[in-house]
Amino acid sequence: MNHRWMVLWGATLGATGVAAGAFGAHGLKNILLPSSLNVWEIGVRYQLIHAMMLLILFALAQLLDSRLIPRAAQLMAAGTLCFSGSLYLLACTGSKWLGPVTPFGGLLLIAGWLTLLYVGLKIRKMA
Numbered sequence: 001m002n003h004r005w006m007v008l009w010g011a012t013l014g015a016t017g018v019a020a021g022a023f024g025a026h027g028l029k030n031i032l033l034p035s036s037l038n039v040w041e042i043g044v045r046y047q048l049i050h051a052m053m054l055l056i057l058f059a060l061a062q063l064l065d066s067r068l069i070p071r072a073a074q075l076m077a078a079g080t081l082c083f084s085g086s087l088y089l090l091a092c093t094g095s096k097w098l099g100p101v102t103p104f105g106g107l108l109l110i111a112g113w114l115t116l117l118y119v120g121l122k123i124r125k126m127a
Contacts, residue, residue, distance in 0.1 A: 003061045006073045010054030013080060017047040020088065028091075036091040043087030050080040050109065057116070064119070072115035079108030 021044040028037060054073050061069040083105025086098045 003058055003070055003073075006054050006058035006061065006070070009073075009077045010051050010058065013047055013051035013054065013077070017044055017051055017084075020044050020047065020084075032091060036094070039087050040091040043084035043091070046087075046109070047080055047084040050076050064123070066119050066122070068115050068119045072112045072119065075108050075112030075115060079105045079110075079112060081105070083109060 020040075024037060024040045024044060028040060032040065053076055057069055057073040057076070061073075082101055086101035086105060089095060090098045090102070
């Protein structure tokens with residue numbers, strides 16, 4: 001099965017995460033309040049962590065025959081978009097309607113990690 005999309009999403013999230021980090025450090029530091037800049041930085045951190053995780057999941061999908069690895073990657077990609085994306089918007093706009101989106105993204109990220117945990121529990125011990 002072709003899981004190329006995991007590499008594409010991982011690379012896209014990684015590149016845009018680095019750009020968002022640089023933009024926050026240089027373009028927003030004199031515009032946003034320190035509390036909003038902190039929110040921005042949390043979004044960048046989670047985006048970069050999960051960008052790398054998508055690349056790791058791609059490698060894992062090459063080694064293990066599990067339908068759940070791509071599912072974990074889908075959950076993490078969607079979770080990153082919701083979680084980090086809502087934090088970026090919240091930092092820049094202060095819009096309170098984004099409140100429920102961030103925890104929903106967090107739940108998607110947790111679901112992705114728990115899906116991966118399930119995959120790990122199903123791996124037979126190597127002799």
